[in-house]
Amino acid sequence: xxxxxxxxxxxxxxxxxxxxxxxxxxxxxxxxxxxxxxxxxxxxxxxxxxxxxxxxxxxxxxxxxxxxxxxxxxxxxxxxxxxxxxxxxxxxxxxxxxxxxxxxxxxxxxxxxxxxxxxxxxxxxxxxxxxxxxxxxxxxxxxxxxxxxxxxxxxxxxxxxxxxxxxxxxxxxxxxxxxxxxxxxxxxxxxxxxxxxxxxxxxxxxxxxxxxxxxxxxxxxxxxxxxxxxxxxxxxxxxxxxxxxxxxxxxxxxxxxxxxxxxxxxxxx
Amino acid sequence: xxxxxxxxxxxxxxxxxxxxxxxxxxxxxxxxxxxxxxxxxxxxxxxxxxxxxxxxxxxxxxxxxxxxxxxxxxxxxxxxxxxxxxxxxxxxxxxxxxxxxxxxxxxxxxxxxxxxxxxxxxxxxxxxxxxxxxxxxxxxxxxxxxxxxxxxxxxxxxxxxxxxxxxxxxxxxxxxxxxxxxxxxxxxxxxxxxxxxxxxxxxxxxxxxxxxxxxxxxxxxxxxxxxxxxxxxxxxxxxxxxxxxxxxxxxxxxxxxxxxxxxxxxxxx
Numbered sequence: 001x002x003x004x005x006x007x008x009x010x011x012x013x014x015x016x017x018x019x020x021x022x023x024x025x026x027x028x029x030x031x032x033x034x035x036x037x038x039x040x041x042x043x044x045x046x047x048x049x050x051x052x053x054x055x056x057x058x059x060x061x062x063x064x065x066x067x068x069x070x071x072x073x074x075x076x077x078x079x080x081x082x083x084x085x086x087x088x089x090x091x092x093x094x095x096x097x098x099x100x101x102x103x104x105x106x107x108x109x110x111x112x113x114x115x116x117x118x119x120x121x122x123x124x125x126x127x128x129x130x131x132x133x134x135x136x137x138x139x140x141x142x143x144x145x146x147x148x149x150x151x152x153x154x155x156x157x158x159x160x161x162x163x164x165x166x167x168x169x170x171x172x173x174x175x176x177x178x179x180x181x182x183x184x185x186x187x188x189x190x191x192x193x194x195x196x197x198x199x200x201x202x203x204x205x206x207x208x209x210x211x212x213x214x215x216x217x218x219x220x221x222x223x224x225x226x227x228x229x230x231x232x233x234x235x236x237x238x239x240x241x242x243x244x245x246x247x248x249x250x251x252x253x254x255x256x257x258x259x260x261x262x263x264x265x266x267x268x269x
Numbered sequence: 270x271x272x273x274x275x276x277x278x279x280x281x282x283x284x285x286x287x288x289x290x291x292x293x294x295x296x297x298x299x300x301x302x303x304x305x306x307x308x309x310x311x312x313x314x315x316x317x318x319x320x321x322x323x324x325x326x327x328x329x330x331x332x333x334x335x336x337x338x339x340x341x342x343x344x345x346x347x348x349x350x351x352x353x354x355x356x357x358x359x360x361x362x363x364x365x366x367x368x369x370x371x372x373x374x375x376x377x378x379x380x381x382x383x384x385x386x387x388x389x390x391x392x393x394x395x396x397x398x399x400x401x402x403x404x405x406x407x408x409x410x411x412x413x414x415x416x417x418x419x420x421x422x423x424x425x426x427x428x429x430x431x432x433x434x435x436x437x438x439x440x441x442x443x444x445x446x447x448x449x450x451x452x453x454x455x456x457x458x459x460x461x462x463x464x465x466x467x468x469x470x471x472x473x474x475x476x477x478x479x480x481x482x483x484x485x486x487x488x489x490x491x492x493x494x495x496x497x498x499x500x501x502x503x504x505x506x507x508x509x510x511x512x513x514x515x516x517x518x519x520x521x522x523x524x525x526x527x528x529x530x531x532x533x534x535x536x537x538x
Binding site: 032034035036037038039064069071145147148150151152154155156162164165167168169171172176177179180181189191192200202203204205212215216219220221223224225227228230231232233234236256257259260261262263264265 | 414449
């Protein structure tokens with residue numbers, strides 16, 4: 001599988017991807033999922049892919065070689081349309097034969113960046129080649145194994161979050177995913193684009209030796225356990241006295257328990 | 270959807286379920302997913318179900334009414350076999366017609382408890398009626414929307430975790446799921462069985478008015494944000510000086526960035 005997340009903030013865009021690809025547990029390998037199209041002072045376009053690797057590589061190949069080029073598109077919407085067309089091109093070429101092999105045509109793409117003359121934009125492109133765009137109300141997109149790492153982003157990221165905080169949040173989200181799902185793996189690619197710069201100057205390829213990511217993974221796990229310990233345990237009391245108590249069952253919740261209870265046909269007791 | 274989690278600890282078993290059922294967003298309703306079979310001093314058997322509601326209700330109906338009764342089973346393994354047989358009975362009755370309507374035969378069941386004469390046991394039963402049993406290495410099972418709430422359980426719960434800590438962890442796991450997925454909803458049913466008691470005395474039906482759950486939800490979100498703020502942001506430096514720094518791209522990571530970069534065919538710069 002894969003986990004990629006992209007966040008569009010007021011100050012720029014954060015892109016983070018893992019590099020685990022697998023087709024069964026005995027065919028696990030490392031493929032980088034991030035691509036950067038950059039022409040300084042003119043356009044910076046980042047793309048991350050999930051799903052079937054053969055499809056996403058074919059899409060990328062088509063994009064690099066097709067005549068209606070990413071380099072000529074007048075704005076990010078046109079770029080998203082080009083990527084959607086590339087997906088449809090691959091679907092027309094490979095969809096039918098994949099279906100004969102019971103392989104789903106499955107690809108997910110996060111596409112973000114800025115073309116000089118308009119604001120930054122971020123899109124999520126589906127297997128059908130159609131797409132949606134991020135807004136201030138929903139400023140991040142995820143593809144692949146998205147759920148483990150979603151709660152922390154939901155709680156922390158808003159459009160006015162700083163780029164450094166957002167990068168930290170993306171890394172924590174990734175650390176939680178790595179910890180719970182072996183189909184997502186190091187190394188990671190982290191790219192931070194600063195609005196209106198039209199060049200990428202913050203990029204890091206994160207391996208097991210990256211001390212910042214190691215610090216984040218360890219500290220987050222440890223602090224989570226500390227916070228967990230600090231929260232008061234439930235107290236089972238018949239007569240609740242403070243806000244931390246839970247009613248004990250034989251009293252207030254007896255009726256409620258009865259509603260889920262099946263008694264034996266012969267009443268032993 | 271649904272989210273249910275069951276944990277088998279040294280001291281007992283914790284069962285927690287939500288009650289949201291939906292068939293499309295305009296058919297959202299509340300159905301409780303926990304069932305308790307209790308004959309005091311003899312056996313306590315808890316069951317939680319996810320998946321197609323018509324299937325899980327049919328399974329429960331069959332279990333209550335079949336001759337090979339849960340009340341006669343000699344041990345929990347036999348109970349699990351009975352539940353698996355109930356699933357297969359419903360599959361034989363409804364599977365073919367459901368397929369005609371393109372409805373997947375989908376049901377997931379968590380079954381736990383204790384029959385006098387043997388230790389507590391916890392099983393997860395699949396749509397095919399087969400099942401697996403929890404062990405000390407894997408002491409919890411989840412069904413339904415399992416991923417949002419898995420990271421905190423992965424980090425906290427071990428067989429020697431106390432029942433109160435485990436119940437708190439289950440509630441935090443549920444709070445994270447509720448926060449990220451609208452297909453899971455209140456009220457909740459929380460049941461705690463204490464080993465070798467052969468009766469259930471700790472049960473609570475948690476509605477929006479439950480102050481302990483409200484405290485947990487709020488405190489957990491707030492403390493997560495605090496811990497997040499306390500972790501140092503990345504510092505982008507050309508020459509890393511301490512463990513918290515990330516290399517800035519034009520320096521050490523330049524080569525790495527080049528490997529994901531597509532340059533324009535005409536070299537503008």
